[in-house]
Amino acid sequence: MHRGMLTGVPEPFPVPIGLRLNQAARAVERAFDEALAAAGGTLPVWLVLLNLKLRRPANQRELAEAVGVREATLSHHLNTLDARGLITRTRDAANRRIQVVTLTEAGEAAFLRLREAAIAFDTRLRAGLTDADLTTLSALLGRLAANVGNCGDAGPPWAGLAERSRAPGGPRPAGQAAGP
Amino acid sequence: MHRGMLTGVPEPFPVPIGLRLNQAARAVERAFDEALAAAGGTLPVWLVLLNLKLRRPANQRELAEAVGVREATLSHHLNTLDARGLITRTRDAANRRIQVVTLTEAGEAAFLRLREAAIAFDTRLRAGLTDADLTTLSALLGRLAANVGNCGDAGPPWAGLAERSRAPGGPRPAGQAAGP
DNA sequence: TATTGTTATACTCTATAACTATA
DNA sequence: TATAGTTATAGAGTATAACAATA
Numbered sequence: 099m100h101r102g103m104l105t106g107v108p109e110p111f112p113v114p115i116g117l118r119l120n121q122a123a124r125a126v127e128r129a130f131d132e133a134l135a136a137a138g139g140t141l142p143v144w145l146v147l148l149n150l151k152l153r154r155p156a157n158q159r160e161l162a163e164a165v166g167v168r169e170a171t172l173s174h175h176l177n178t179l180d181a182r183g184l185i186t187r188t189r190d191a192a193n194r195r196i197q198v199v200t201l202t203e204a205g206e207a208a209f210l211r212l213r214e215a216a217i218a219f220d221t222r223l224r225a226g227l228t229d230a231d232l233t234t235l236s237a238l239l240g241r242l243a244a245n246v247g248n249c250g251d252a253g254p255p256w257a258g259l260a261e262r263s264r265a266p267g268g269p270r271p272a273g274q275a276a277g278p
Numbered sequence: 279m280h281r282g283m284l285t286g287v288p289e290p291f292p293v294p295i296g297l298r299l300n301q302a303a304r305a306v307e308r309a310f311d312e313a314l315a316a317a318g319g320t321l322p323v324w325l326v327l328l329n330l331k332l333r334r335p336a337n338q339r340e341l342a343e344a345v346g347v348r349e350a351t352l353s354h355h356l357n358t359l360d361a362r363g364l365i366t367r368t369r370d371a372a373n374r375r376i377q378v379v380t381l382t383e384a385g386e387a388a389f390l391r392l393r394e395a396a397i398a399f400d401t402r403l404r405a406g407l408t409d410a411d412l413t414t415l416s417a418l419l420g421r422l423a424a425n426v427g428n429c430g431d432a433g434p435p436w437a438g439l440a441e442r443s444r445a446p447g448g449p450r451p452a453g454q455a456a457g458p
Numbered sequence: 459t460a461t462t463g464t465t466a467t468a469c470t471c472t473a474t475a476a477c478t479a480t481a
Numbered sequence: 482t483a484t485a486g487t488t489a490t491a492g493a494g495t496a497t498a499a500c501a502a503t504a
Contacts, residue, residue: 123303129426246309
């Protein structure tokens with residue numbers, strides 16, 4: 099009864115695909131959050147570390163964009179990482195406005211732990227799906243995203259945090275990312 | 279370069295499907311949030327109204343479960359709805375522990391507005407997708423959800439809010455739902 | 459004046475724990 | 482004691498606005 103049609107409503111109504119999408123995304127998100135938590139991390143922390151390693155963002159603006167948050171929000175997360183001893187911030191000698199973010203040894207270790215968790219998670223997630231399935235799924239997801247405006251393939255594939263359009267406060271992202 | 283493989287990493291690595299899923303889900307979520315906001319609502323508000331109309335939850339525990347939040351969280355949202363004059367809560371004469379939640383006239387009107395927005399959104403979202411596409415997509419999404427534990431088809435199709443597994447605070451849902 | 463980043467503040471959504479009231 | 486619900490408190494994540502420092 100929960101498959102295909104909603105009944106008990108004026109006229110048969112197909113289960114909205116957006117809802118299916120969201121249920122799946124939330125289930126996956128929750129599981130990924132748990133996997134990261136088990137490895138001592140959170141999604142924002144993981145995304146920041148990942149982007150620091152993968153890209154070499156010239157400044158925090160780039161990093162924030164890659165992570166998918168505002169600059170102020172990134173500062174917030176960097177403060178957390180700093181407090182946890184995972185990064186250091188030092189002024190660039192050539193342009194002292196720029197803070198050069200560097201992973202500490204503990205930061206590198208945290209990155210490796212989280213990367214392992216992310217890789218294991220992705221493997222688990224792909225179970226039973228062929229490459230063709232994944233390609234199809236990816237294409238369909240791209241279409242949905244395109245249908246609502248965001249081109250669906252914009253930005254780096256590891257951009258994983260929500261960027262609220264409405265005023266303050268907002269939903270939470272979800273995420274999952276590659277292990278380089 | 280952002281398609282299929284991540285480069286610049288030790289070994290070619292397929293773009294994690296979980297990440298694709300999440301990007302799409304967030305784009306859709308954001309758009310749906312906007313659509314609801316334009317109709318004067320939010321996702322929690324919509325889900326509460328929808329569940330009140332669609333089901334006839336016997337008590338708030340049922341309603342909370344349908345919406346996908348804890349009872350205390352539901353109270354929170356009901357307070358908002360109450361403050362906005364969309365619902366009333368009255369004690370059940372037979373069992374005075376039970377609060378009977380009723381939509382006011384303004385609540386009914388809000389429901390209709392949000393329903394229209396949700397239906398329009400779903401139509402927009404499905405653009406260019408055949409029924410076969412939707413079936414395929416739904417199945418693949420179900421598989422992903424199943425792979426991470428949550429059976430992917432549990433609960434009412436309109437349960438749209440996140441249920442945090444980790445301590446306090448937490449991610450935000452996303453959502454989209456049917457218009458009955 | 460423009461760029462870079464931080465701080466201050468606030469908001470949404472969520473949760474747990476403790477409480478009231480009823481059964 | 483058990484059930485129904487509310488209130489109090491808290492926390493994560495996000496945002497905007499105002500600010501400082503540098504160019």
